[in-house]
Amino acid sequence: MSSMIIRNIGAIVTGDIAGPTVEGDTIVVREGLIDFVGPESKADTTDISSVIDAAGSTVLPGLCDNHVHPVIGDYTPRQRALDFIDSSLHGGVTTMMSAGEPHTPGRPTDPIGVKALTILAHKSFAKLRPSGVRVHAGAVMLEPGLSEADFVEMAAAGVRLVAEIGISGVKDVDEAATMTGWAQKLGMRVMVHTGGASIPGSGVIGADFVVKVQPDVAGHTNGGPTALPLADVERILEETSARVEVVHNGNVKAAGEVAALAARRDELHRVVIGTDSPAGSGVQPLGILRVMSWVASLGGVAPEAAVAMATGNIAALHSLPVGVIEAGRPADLVVVDAPLGSQAEDAMGALAIGDTLAVATAIIDGVWRFTKSRNTPPTTRPVIFHQ
Numbered sequence: 001m002s003s004m005i006i007r008n009i010g011a012i013v014t015g016d017i018a019g020p021t022v023e024g025d026t027i028v029v030r031e032g033l034i035d036f037v038g039p040e041s042k043a044d045t046t047d048i049s050s051v052i053d054a055a056g057s058t059v060l061p062g063l064c065d066n067h068v069h070p071v072i073g074d075y076t077p078r079q080r081a082l083d084f085i086d087s088s089l090h091g092g093v094t095t096m097m098s099a100g101e102p103h104t105p106g107r108p109t110d111p112i113g114v115k116a117l118t119i120l121a122h123k124s125f126a127k128l129r130p131s132g133v134r135v136h137a138g139a140v141m142l143e144p145g146l147s148e149a150d151f152v153e154m155a156a157a158g159v160r161l162v163a164e165i166g167i168s169g170v171k172d173v174d175e176a177a178t179m180t181g182w183a184q185k186l187g188m189r190v191m192v193h194t195g196g197a198s199i200p201g202s203g204v205i206g207a208d209f210v211v212k213v214q215p216d217v218a219g220h221t222n223g224g225p226t227a228l229p230l231a232d233v234e235r236i237l238e239e240t241s242a243r244v245e246v247v248h249n250g251n252v253k254a255a256g257e258v259a260a261l262a263a264r265r266d267e268l269h270r271v272v273i274g275t276d277s278p279a280g281s282g283v284q285p286l287g288i289l290r291v292m293s294w295v296a297s298l299g300g301v302a303p304e305a306a307v308a309m310a311t312g313n314i315a316a317l318h319s320l321p322v323g324v325i326e327a328g329r330p331a332d333l334v335v336v337d338a339p340l341g342s343q344a345e346d347a348m349g350a351l352a353i354g355d356t357l358a359v360a361t362a363i364i365d366g367v368w369r370f371t372k373s374r375n376t377p378p379t380t381r382p383v384i385f386h387q
């Protein structure tokens with residue numbers, strides 16, 4: 001691995017909701033890690049092998065998608081699409097969190113089959129990084145008959161996620177609460193599906209269920225695809241410590257309302273963003289960028305906070321080292337700008353008026369993965385790459 005400098009940065013948005021911006025125009029990357037953030041006059045620029053001249057554009061942490069439904073590899077049978085993960089990278093996404101692998105053809109529902117599939121998905125994506133993207137998969141779908149010993153075995157194999165409860169066989173709230181307790185004791189993060197049914201066979205889940213189960217995440221509170229009443233979201237914020245998720249595959253108006261509610265309660269750190277892709281509404285390469293713009297423009301939330309909901313807030317939830325721009329962290333970054341033709345002057349201004357950001361490049365482990373996004377419009381400022 002080599003070294004890189006990003007200079008002439010117009011704004012650095014850190015992803016940390018407690019300190020969303022940092023002074024400086026320069027980021028230096030060495031050996032895949034962020035080495036320096038600040039003014040170029042203070043940077044050590046010896047032995048730099050590649051240079052990005054950001055031309056006044058904005059740098060964010062690589063975006064995290066808190067809600068994807070992968071299977072194996074960069075293929076989704078849900079929409080019969082290849083390379084949906086690579087497509088999302090071109091929308092700035094460098095990390096994906098599985099909310100379950102329900103689209104697996106012939107998905108087993110007996111305990112040994114559930115365990116095998118979960119461990120396979122986890123171990124497969126631990127070795128495979130499609131286009132460099134970090135996919136954290138192997139989210140166990142709860143089925144009747146799973147025992148505490150099964151959870152111990154899965155945890156020992158590295159499984160850290162429980163798929164959104166409500167889309168698999170366990171529908172009974174007491175059974176869901178019991179299994180959630182086993183999983184959380186082992187350090188797993190548990191999500192509950194909320195709102196209306198997503199596909200035939202999944203149920204309607206409201207605040208009563210979430211309060212009883214006490215998960216780590218109330219999934220897609222703005223709908224997946226049909227939204228909860230806002231009063232239920234407020235009860236979840238009041239009576240649990242769960243994060244509330246807002247997704248692309250949901251109700252657009254409710255996305256703004258949930259964000260505004262969290263802002264009124266001074267709990268923006270509890271909002272996380274996902275796509276819920278692939279879904280009936282498709283694969284959504286720009287889904288995270290779009291939800292960030294909904295939350296900022298419709299929810300009236302500061303654009304820098306919207307960025308944190310798709311980066312640092314998710315990293316904090318899952319105890320990941322990515323998601324924040326800070327020396328010592330993995331150098332997963334995106335260079336973004338107002339899209340060419342936007343009425344806004346810069347990236348944060350574009351989010352505030354509801355525009356989808358333009359991505360100049362995504363960097364993973366200190367390596368830029370492309371020099372022109374194939375999915376966003378061009379940036380207003382011409383970003384230049386030298387190697």
Ligand SMILES: [Zn+2]
Pocket residue numbers: 164167193194198219220224
């Ligand atoms: Zn769901």
